[in-house]
Amino acid sequence: MSIEKQEINFEDPNEFFDRLVQVAVFKEASDIHILPGKESVTVQFRLYGELSTLYTFPIELFQKINNTVKIRALMDISEQNHVQDGKIFMQIDVEGNTVWVNLRVSTLPTLNGENIVIRVLTTSSKFLDIDSLGFSSQAQKLLKSASQISEWLVLVCGGTGSGKTTTLYAMLNEHDPSEKAIFTLENPVEYVVSWYVQSQIHIVWGDAEDANSYTFSEGLIWILRQDPDIIMIGEMRRKEETETCLEAANTGHVVMGTIHSNSAIGVIARIRQFDIPSYLIASSLKYIICQKMVKVLCPHCKNKMTMKVADLPEKYARHINAEEIEVYSHNPKWCDSCNDWFSDRSVLTEMIKVDDDIYRLILDNAGEDEIRRTLMKKWWIPLYLDALKKAIDWKMDIHEALKLDL
Ligand SMILES: [Zn+2]
Numbered sequence: 001m002s003i004e005k006q007e008i009n010f011e012d013p014n015e016f017f018d019r020l021v022q023v024a025v026f027k028e029a030s031d032i033h034i035l036p037g038k039e040s041v042t043v044q045f046r047l048y049g050e051l052s053t054l055y056t057f058p059i060e061l062f063q064k065i066n067n068t069v070k071i072r073a074l075m076d077i078s079e080q081n082h083v084q085d086g087k088i089f090m091q092i093d094v095e096g097n098t099v100w101v102n103l104r105v106s107t108l109p110t111l112n113g114e115n116i117v118i119r120v121l122t123t124s125s126k127f128l129d130i131d132s133l134g135f136s137s138q139a140q141k142l143l144k145s146a147s148q149i150s151e152w153l154v155l156v157c158g159g160t161g162s163g164k165t166t167t168l169y170a171m172l173n174e175h176d177p178s179e180k181a182i183f184t185l186e187n188p189v190e191y192v193v194s195w196y197v198q199s200q201i202h203i204v205w206g207d208a209e210d211a212n213s214y215t216f217s218e219g220l221i222w223i224l225r226q227d228p229d230i231i232m233i234g235e236m237r238r239k240e241e242t243e244t245c246l247e248a249a250n251t252g253h254v255v256m257g258t259i260h261s262n263s264a265i266g267v268i269a270r271i272r273q274f275d276i277p278s279y280l281i282a283s284s285l286k287y288i289i290c291q292k293m294v295k296v297l298c299p300h301c302k303n304k305m306t307m308k309v310a311d312l313p314e315k316y317a318r319h320i321n322a323e324e325i326e327v328y329s330h331n332p333k334w335c336d337s338c339n340d341w342f343s344d345r346s347v348l349t350e351m352i353k354v355d356d357d358i359y360r361l362i363l364d365n366a367g368e369d370e371i372r373r374t375l376m377k378k379w380w381i382p383l384y385l386d387a388l389k390k391a392i393d394w395k396m397d398i399h400e401a402l403k404l405d406l
Helices: 013-026 059-072 137-147 164-172 216-225 239-249 264-273 278-284 356-363 368-376 383-392 398-403
Strands: 031-036 040-047 050-058 084-094 097-110 113-121 152-157 182-186 197-200 230-236 254-259 285-297 303-308 324-329 342-353
Touching (some): 013 040, 013 084, 013 097, 013 113, 059 084, 059 097, 137 285, 137 342, 152 239, 152 264, 164 254, 182 216, 197 216, 239 254, 254 264, 264 278, 285 383, 285 398, 324 398, 342 383, 356 368
Parallel strands (some): 152 254, 182 230, 230 254
Antiparallel strands (some): 031 113, 097 113, 285 342
């Protein structure tokens, strides 16, 4: 987004600040950055995930605006050598409408003065929530507890289109953005949420080494300097960013991200492939979520059928203590309300909570089979059993469930 930058001047710093916030809200900017340079001060807005420079003004005016912001955010104006944060609640007029704005201000000492970053929060969350995404009640409970941790790493895996990012955003939405500094780093940004700081990766001609590329590793290092509470990273693909994420999770941050793997247990092997030491994986990884999108049967024309447990593959049969089960399948004739037997979409999930036993297994470099055996003793529900459960609950076609190669 290219916007003509304007050189400006002001007499009353309060009036200038009000105007700045007004323009930011009008343009739906998520952040205002006021950055002192050697000779002038740059004002940037983050618009739809991208930073644009809007104004510059002479450095002589910087102290005025810095004091104004700090006084209004109830920060200590005499302290200029340490990071500080504060909040401003204010009412502004935007095109004749009164809007309440919640500003979260942070300052960072630099060679030329303090960098001021102001997060602009204008509306309440109307966003995705965990309850409405189609997870089983057990998965909902685990996802909510995974959302509430105050450090460590949560990883979501699954195929393309399995809704991984949607799950992460629903988990982020469990937090009050005025209490937590939430940053996302994605390529591209999937949901634009004005109360998060969203940073979009930019790889020039697909070349991460290009001097103009903005990579995950670079973004992560910058985010860590901005005092985040929660960092959401689009996808961990390389050793560098995965290691940085694990270290951040180990030092008091919540890091959430997606990673490529077809199973929750496979995530551990995937991270090991990056040559990351087991102690770092074990001490940072807290939850692994694997998910798969499936079609839900039409409730009006579903077929009920009885199936002999002996006819089921052994991995299902061994969990069923009966000779027969009642399951559902689709009606080849459909009905008027569905047109193709399917009515909705739902998610299959398998989740691993890294408790003391799993922690030790990761630390000891245990193989996937050993980890799976230990999980199974804990009434763990892998994806294929979640599918069977959904076929028993009519939410899924039994033939589709058995066809899944999970
Ligand atoms: Zn139907």
